[in-house]
Structure formats: C-alpha cells, structure tokens
Amino acid sequence: MDYAPEPYADDNIFAKILREEIPAFRVYEDAETLVFMDIMPRVDGHMLVIPKTPCRNMLDASADQLAACLKTVQKVSLALLGAPYGADGISLQQFNEPAGGQEVYHLHFHILPRRDGDALRPPRQQGDMEAIAAEAERIRAAIAAAA
Numbered sequence: 471m472d473y474a475p476e477p478y479a480d481d482n483i484f485a486k487i488l489r490e491e492i493p494a495f496r497v498y499e500d501a502e503t504l505v506f507m508d509i510m511p512r513v514d515g516h517m518l519v520i521p522k523t524p525c526r527n528m529l530d531a532s533a534d535q536l537a538a539c540l541k542t543v544q545k546v547s548l549a550l551l552g553a554p555y556g557a558d559g560i561s562l563q564q565f566n567e568p569a570g571g572q573e574v575y576h577l578h579f580h581i582l583p584r585r586d587g588d589a590l591r592p593p594r595q596q597g598d599m600e601a602i603a604a605e606a607e608r609i610r611a612a613i614a615a616a617a
C-alpha cells in the first residue's frame with residue numbers, strides 16, 4: 471500500500487469544535503461521536519458526524535471509528551425521516567484528501583436531509599446563522615422524539 475497520509479493535525483476546525491474552543495450548533499453526541507450543523511449548508515439540516523478521537527479521514531480511520539460514525543449517521547438519519555422533521559430521503563457524503571474534495575482534515579460524514587424534488591445549494595456559501603440555529607432545534611427535537 472502506497473498511501474502515506476499527512477499526520478493528523480489537531481489545529482483543524484473540527485478538533486477545535488471538539489475541544490469547545492470554537493462554537494458549533496451541536497445536535498447529538500454519544501461517547502464516540504459528535505454531530506453538529508454545517509455552517510455552509512447545501513440543504514436545510516446539513517449536518518456533520520465526526521469521531522471524538524483523531525483521524526484524518528476514512529483512509530486512516532480505524533474500523534471502530536468508522537463503525538461508530540456510521541452508527542450515528544444511521545440513528546440521526548432515521549430520526550429525520552417522516553414526521554416530525556419530514557425528510558423524504560438522506561444523502562450521505564464523505565470526502566478524502568484534496569483531490570477527493572476534503573477541506574477539513576478530521577474524518578467527517580455529511581448528512582443531507584432531502585425533500586422530494588429539492589436541489590443542493592452551491593458549496594462554500596455561508597449560511598444564515600439564525601436559520602441554522604432554528605434548524606438545529608428542529609433536529610434536536612426530532613432526535614429526542616425518536617429516542
């Protein structure tokens with residue numbers, strides 16, 4: 471195997487969110503993972519799932535880190551389908567290394583709640599913080615209702 475990733479750098483934005491050095495709209499966490507809102511949402515309700523332990527991306531992640539993240543992806547996704555949140559489907563995105571579209575070097579999965587017939591917004595556009603906060607509240611309520 472030739473892949474030799476850059477070492478994990480703990481000054482990345484998501485590591486700072488984990489250490490609570492910068493704010494985030496947190497919607498769910500368990501012992502191994504954290505879910506928070508993406509501040510440049512491609513759709514309403516765009517979230518990121520990250521492991522609490524360090525790894526750069528899917529390529530250097532352990533099986534346990536991947537399993538923990540996907541377990542959380544599934545749990546949160548199921549809570550959003552149908553009432554009360556009302557998603558019709560879920561898109562899952564995950565990018566690795568610059569050529570793969572990765573911009574933040576702490577493993578993360580994008581959960582995009584989809585509505586029938588919707589379209590993705592362009593990437594890298596700052597979202598409206600009040601709208602994201604309101605969406606986070608709706609998602610927290612849906613997760614609590616599904617528990």
Ligand code: AMP
Pocket residue numbers: 483494507508509510511518564565571572573574575578594
């Ligand atoms: P990528 O590495 O390409 O999968 O994308 C990183 C994602 O992180 C993008 O969708 C950004 O909008 C998102 N992002 C960057 N900084 C923050 C932040 N401080 N809080 C929440 N999401 C962020």
